[in-house]
Each structure stands twice: as structure tokens, then as C-alpha cells.
Amino acid sequence: MEPGDKILVIDDDATLRLALRAFLEKHGFVVAEAPGGAEGIEAMPWEKPALVLLDLTMPGMNGFEVCHRIKALPEGRSTPVIVMSGLLGTSQKRKALHAGAVDSLQKPLDYEEVEIRIRTHLAIRHQETALKKALHDAGAMNRNLLELNDKLTQSEAVKTRFLALMRNSINNPLTDILGLARSITDQPEGLEKARDLARLIHSNAFRMDCQMRNVFSAAELEAGEARPFITRVNVASVAADVMNSFGACASVKEKTLDLALEGDLQAFPTDGSKLEHILANLVANALDFTGPGGVIRIRLAGEASRLVLSVADEGPGIPEAGQRYLFAPFRAAAGESMAPRGHGLGLPVAKALADLLDGSLHLRSEPGQGCVFTLTLPRAPVLDEVEADALGGDILIFDEPQEF
Amino acid sequence: MVPGIEGPATHYLYPCTVFVHRAEYIVSTILGSCVAVCLRDRVLAMGGINHYMLALWNGDGLPTPKYGNIAIETLLKAMLGRGCLRENLTAKIFGGANVIGSGQGAFSVGERNIALARDVLAREGLPIVAEDVGGDAGRKIIYNTRTGVVLVSRLKRMDGQPLVLPDGRPR
Structure with a gap:
């Protein structure tokens, strides 16, 4: 339970509202009041209460109707509503539950009971919120993992393509250069200078060739494919x-x-x-x-x-x-x-x-x-x-x- | 396997190597203190296997699948790279026999290889659904990559006593 949870009290009885406010504030809650059903529904979007205490018998819109409308609001969908009435029979209670209330309190109010029920329902609501958040987080994590997985799969494919490219565009020409340089070197006639240059070309290309072979071998060995x-x-x-x-x-x-x-x-x-x-x-x-x-x-x-x-x-x-x-x-x-x-x-x-x-x-x-x-x-x-x-x-x- | 009769392709798995294929393969290998981990995607019905000799890469030499931590990572990566999903993967582990004279300190090479497989697989969240590890005898395993079934037989000497290979390689 969070400190300073807001309770919205909807009741036409001003004395009762006053008494509830004094009691709840003493126990650390923040209290908002509405003198009737219509005002209560109107207050929902900006008060955003953590819980609603709702009188069932009010002039104008009755409590069941008010409860029903609160539950239809986006701000009210997950807000627990506890109904209060002096005439609470089994059928009344059932009707209130059908309208979306989570609990009921018999008037005249037993304040200790009021506090216990409020705290219980707030605790349930907090757990629900935490659970929803956890589910949401897990979903987000899953999406991240899937994304990462896609990237990994791609990078694996990129690596394979990279190695194929290296083979074709570096290794093959290099083999040709080696062969050509070798054939110039082996010419018995021709310019001495050209032969020396060819030797240098061959020597350098040969070193590159060794290095390339090692790069490919290392990749193959590390992949366990050699x-x-x-x-x-x-x-x-x-x-x-x-x-x-x-x-x-x-x-x-x-x-x-x-x-x-x-x-x-x-x-x-x-x-x-x-x-x-x-x-x-x-x-x-x-x-x-x-x-x-x-x-x-x-x-x-x-x-x-x-x-x-x-x-x-x-x-x-x-x-x-x-x-x-x-x-x-x-x-x-x-x-x-x-x-x-x-x-x-x-x-x-x-x-x-x-x-x-x-x-x-x-x-x-x-x-x-x-x-x-x-x-x-x-x-x-x-x-x-x-x-x-x-x-x-x-x-x-x-x-x-x-x-x- | 009778020569001349059509069947799945075969592959002999050398130590320090990893084998993963989408098609059905009959992979065989011989294990002494070495350990082989088989991973299988039950949805795609494809499998892969490694064969490592030592538990941990020591930083000297290339990080190859000679070492268990590299071998399992490489196998897992190869499977995921071929479209397997982690949550569909199950593992089987084999080998890790006690080879005489291979011990260093309190644990033998085989024991360390087994412990590493359990450790890495647990950390990767891959359940071990079957195993035949430890003991004194070398093993031959034949793994069907499609069905995931592994046939294990133990090596015997001519007189019927168990035989251990020095390091998992046929002589």
C-alpha cells in the first residue's frame, strides 16, 4: 500500500462525508468528496482515486447506476468500488457486485471495518498493478530478445557472406598474382630488373596469401567446422x-x-x-x-x-x-x-x-x-x-x- | 548400417568439432573422457552435436570447440543461426569417463567436462532430458539428428572388461 492513496467518497450525507474524511485522513489517506452520483462520475478523470466509497441510496442517480458508469470509464476500470448502504440484503449485495463493486459496507459504518476493507482492496489493486507491469515488462523483454536474436542471425549470415566475398574477391586474384609473378621470375631471358620486381611482388603476395589462409583457418577452427x-x-x-x-x-x-x-x-x-x-x-x-x-x-x-x-x-x-x-x-x-x-x-x-x-x-x-x-x-x-x-x-x- | 541400402547420410564427429545440419544425419563418435552435448529443436526436428576434450578455454591458443565452454556456445549459436528457438531446445550429454592418469587435482578430466556441461546448459536455460556420463568405460554414441535418439554402447576389451580410451579418439 502506498502512503497518501486517494479515496473518493460519494455520498449525499454531508455529515457522513465529513466524518469519513476526518477518519481516513487520520489514517494517512487523501480524501476527495462528491455530494452525488453525477458529481462523482465527473470527478473520476481528474481525481484519479485509488479507491471509491459509494453510497447506494442517493437522490437522482442511484448507486448501482453510478457504479456501473464508473466501471465504464477508462480511469475507473481498475479502481475498486466499495458500496455503502443501510439496507444491505443478499440481493442488494449481489446486484452491487454485478454492477462492478468489489465489496460492501453496512451502515451505520463500523470505522475499523472500513479501514480494514479499504486496505485489503488497495493491497489487491497494487498487486494487480505490479503484476500487469511485470507482464508488460516481460513482454517488452521478450520483444527485445527476439529483436536481438534476429540481429544475431543476421550477423551470422553477414559473416558467412563476408567470408565468401573475401574468398572470391581477395583470395582468388591473389592466387593469380602469385602465379603470374612466379612465371615472370622463372623467365630465363628478359630484363633483370623486371625479374627482381616480380620476386618482390611474389614475396609480398605470398605473405598476404599466408595471412588470408590463417584468417580462414581460424574462422573454420573456431566454428568447429575444420x-x-x-x-x-x-x-x-x-x-x-x-x-x-x-x-x-x-x-x-x-x-x-x-x-x-x-x-x-x-x-x-x-x-x-x-x-x-x-x-x-x-x-x-x-x-x-x-x-x-x-x-x-x-x-x-x-x-x-x-x-x-x-x-x-x-x-x-x-x-x-x-x-x-x-x-x-x-x-x-x-x-x-x-x-x-x-x-x-x-x-x-x-x-x-x-x-x-x-x-x-x-x-x-x-x-x-x-x-x-x-x-x-x-x-x-x-x-x-x-x-x-x-x-x-x-x-x-x-x-x-x-x-x- | 548395411552398405548399398539408402538411408540418412552419416558423419563421423572428430574431437574439437561441431556438427549441425537441417537434414537427417546419423552422427557417430567415440568418447573417453571427452563429452558430447546433443542439442535438439523439437519443433524443427533438427539437431546438432559437439565433442570437446577439456572443460575451459585457458586463453592460450584459438578459442576452438576443443574446450567445453566454447563448444557449447558454438553449437548453440549454430542452432539459433539456423532458425532454432531457444525455448524449443533440449540437451542430452554423454561421455566424461574416468581415464586413468588423466586426473589433475581432486577431479578427473571427465568429471570436469561433465560439470561444465551441466553448468553451461543450466545457465543457458537448456534442460538436460537424458544423459549417460561418468563411469570407467569409453563409449560409442550414434545420434540421429532428426529423431534425437542416441544409441550408446560401452567399449569392452576382448575379455569382456570395460576399456577406456586415453582421450576419446579411436586407436
Whole structure:
């Protein structure tokens, strides 16, 4: 109940109105009076009472009619009306309820009863108001959520379109530029100057290409849409391809790539294109951190149950403190005095790809001694075997399935 | 599944990945301490599933669905993005076996993965309507994205004893 709730008293008996006013004001209510039904109805829009006390037997318009009209007003629809009468029989009470009254009081009035009934009905009215407000708020919240949901759905669609656009309008021309620059570089005759320029074009476009691939890979990995595609891979030729594509880049910067192969590398079961991507990122990272004249050593060893690949650079190395968030995106690790670390996505992408292939990627480094990144990949089961197995194969033994 | 007979498409779900499709798919995966959460929109009769290895992303590396909090968020977003309504979604959770030697501190990796699923799903207001979690045995699950029915069988050794995979990947 709010302090200062307004009660409108409609009664032709001026003495009673006066007495009610004194009593109600004493109990903290604000009181408005009307000497008849017509005046009472007229007072509703500006008095906006919280509750109406209405005499049933008045000259002119009778109480039932007044009650009915009050309930028909927009200001009166939710205002509780309590009727008062000296002749309250059951039928009278029923008639009052039909006219929209919520309660009745027997005259002569028992003031204590008046107060209790007023407070009860005001409490009910306040609860109703609060409930209506809560419902309204919930409705508004729901609408906001739906709107937000629509926006989210749209932004998801926008992202997909954005990625498609990037692929078509950036990646494809970039591939063409790379190819064209390469073919100029490879021309035996022609101007020496043009060949040098083409080398630079190729080197820059190649860096952009690496970055774009990482952006797409990161998006795919984060969406959980990147999956291994396991075949028997000639790992040696994958490594040779990477050497080949980075060769021009390295020679522009006067750096050397040194590849050493050990063991059986002809048919290792893994995802060839993901392995290539990991190696490319490790080599790109090493190139970024090796000074002119430096050597990057890449070692590939095929063991009985796993493949071990390491990339060692002659850079400044990374102190232990800087290794903590080495694989966090967009965070250049220690060795800040050197050139900024590429695009900040290469190592995180390499790590996530290693995870996807059930492998591991570790760094061993001491300041001044350079970095050695080591990738270890297990022999992966070829997809067909895995899928057949999971769907009911017999390599692994299962008990009878249960339904959930 | 008999080869050569027409039926729904199949998908093998690798760890760290999420799969959502409007069409009917039979998705299979093998779980050790990993947990898979299946979400299903009962009105659209479409479903999605993830397969995560660890509970929480630690801030190092990409935020991929290798981690439960990312995997559930990604799955939910993918479902909502395909027109599912949150209030029509129900969840089922599987996996989280105790793998020997995987524990760090008081809880095993499996237990932490299960607790995370319950926590995130409760916070998202998605009711868990079925589950088969914990225990010592690895599981194979086969999930029909249209009906939402999940068939779970436990891995056994040749001698009939339960077998646990090191980290949810078939060897």
C-alpha cells in the first residue's frame, strides 16, 4: 500500500462525508468528496482515486447506476468500488457486485471495518498493478530478445557472406598474382630488373596469401567446422612443396632453408593439407625472427608410430615468461625488440591444427639460442576405417547399445 | 548400417568439432573422457552435436570447440543461426569417463567436462532430458539428428572388461 492513496467518497450525507474524511485522513489517506452520483462520475478523470466509497441510496442517480458508469470509464476500470448502504440484503449485495463493486459496507459504518476493507482492496489493486507491469515488462523483454536474436542471425549470415566475398574477391586474384609473378621470375631471358620486381611482388603476395589462409583457418577452427581428412601422405613431398614456396621469400631476405629428412616419409597417414599449413606457419614464423644470413633448419622424421617435425631458427629466442601465451592469437611473444611477429595468427592456427590431428606442438627456447618448434603427429586412422568402426565395426568391441 | 541400402547420410564427429545440419544425419563418435552435448529443436526436428576434450578455454591458443565452454556456445549459436528457438531446445550429454592418469587435482578430466556441461546448459536455460556420463568405460554414441535418439554402447576389451580410451579418439 502506498502512503497518501486517494479515496473518493460519494455520498449525499454531508455529515457522513465529513466524518469519513476526518477518519481516513487520520489514517494517512487523501480524501476527495462528491455530494452525488453525477458529481462523482465527473470527478473520476481528474481525481484519479485509488479507491471509491459509494453510497447506494442517493437522490437522482442511484448507486448501482453510478457504479456501473464508473466501471465504464477508462480511469475507473481498475479502481475498486466499495458500496455503502443501510439496507444491505443478499440481493442488494449481489446486484452491487454485478454492477462492478468489489465489496460492501453496512451502515451505520463500523470505522475499523472500513479501514480494514479499504486496505485489503488497495493491497489487491497494487498487486494487480505490479503484476500487469511485470507482464508488460516481460513482454517488452521478450520483444527485445527476439529483436536481438534476429540481429544475431543476421550477423551470422553477414559473416558467412563476408567470408565468401573475401574468398572470391581477395583470395582468388591473389592466387593469380602469385602465379603470374612466379612465371615472370622463372623467365630465363628478359630484363633483370623486371625479374627482381616480380620476386618482390611474389614475396609480398605470398605473405598476404599466408595471412588470408590463417584468417580462414581460424574462422573454420573456431566454428568447429575444420575436420581432419586422413589419407596416406607423402610427407617428404609436402615438405619439399613448402620449401619451394618459401624459397623465393627466404632468398629475398638472404636467409637459407635447410631441410633434413629421416625415416619412412612416403605414406604417413595424416591430413596432408593441414600438415602443410602447420609447416608453412612454422617456417613463416622462423623467417620473421631470423636475421639476414641466418639459417632455418627443418627436420622431418618418420618413426614407427609417429611423425616428428621440428623447425629451428637462429633468432633471439623467447624467455620463459614470454612462452606462456605463445599460442594466444594476436599476442606477440617476447623478443619484442625484433620485428613484430607476423600477423599473430600463425602459431595459434598451427597449434589448433595440431590439436585437430591429435598431435602436439611444443616450443623449446632459451634467450639467445633461438627457437625450436616441435610438432608430433600420431599415425591417424584413415577416415573410412574410423567411420566404419564407429558405426558398428569390429576393431573395437562394444556391448549392446542402449537408447537415450 | 548395411552398405548399398539408402538411408540418412552419416558423419563421423572428430574431437574439437561441431556438427549441425537441417537434414537427417546419423552422427557417430567415440568418447573417453571427452563429452558430447546433443542439442535438439523439437519443433524443427533438427539437431546438432559437439565433442570437446577439456572443460575451459585457458586463453592460450584459438578459442576452438576443443574446450567445453566454447563448444557449447558454438553449437548453440549454430542452432539459433539456423532458425532454432531457444525455448524449443533440449540437451542430452554423454561421455566424461574416468581415464586413468588423466586426473589433475581432486577431479578427473571427465568429471570436469561433465560439470561444465551441466553448468553451461543450466545457465543457458537448456534442460538436460537424458544423459549417460561418468563411469570407467569409453563409449560409442550414434545420434540421429532428426529423431534425437542416441544409441550408446560401452567399449569392452576382448575379455569382456570395460576399456577406456586415453582421450576419446579411436586407436
